[in-house]
Amino acid sequence: MKINGNAIRPGMIIDHQGRLWRAVRIQHTQPGKGGAYLQVELREVRGKTKLNERFRSSETVERVRLDQKPFQYLYGDGDTFTFMDTETYEQITIGVELIGEDQVAMLQENMDITIELHEETPIGVRLPDTVILEVVEADAVVKGQTASSSYKPAVLANGMKVMVPPHIEAGTRVVINTADRSYVERAKN
DSSP: OEEEGGGOOTTOEEEETTEEEEEEEEEEEOOSSSOOEEEEEEEETTSSOEEEEEEETTOEEEEOOOEEEEEEEEEEETTEEEEEETTTOOEEEEEHHHHOHHHHTTOOTTOEEEEEEETTEEEEEEOOSEEEEEEEEEOOOOTTOOSSOOOEEEEETTSOEEEEOTTOOTTOEEEEETTTTEEEEEOOO
């Protein structure tokens, strides 16, 4: 589907120079002379290449349509992870480079995720917005830090370190945002 160059948004997949690119960051720029343009940081979907491109509103780019299918995470084996299609029960194995090193730590058995497919080839994995993890280690509260909102470091069951409020102790289950790996709230159940 063709779109104007100034309609690109972060997260979109476009076909540019014969390859698939994901828009990571955008910035609208209006120079004193000449027309406005959109400065876009692109990351190649199937590689590690980054590219900075300028798109004017008069240019058109090809936005790629992705199929999104629900899958369930089954298990990990080294740098590969196995998922099951929840409709057909077929299994698919995906490498860590496609999921992302920071997102792998968030995977939990039987977690429902979404895999983005382009022509039946997986190109991305989307985790739920939040996950519930247990705090295994939390620093003691330092007295006198209650005047302002203070946070303390904690280690979660998956080994990830996050900053949590002073009232969170070891053994507490907390909700973590998968996008920025930050504390959201104490788990309700």
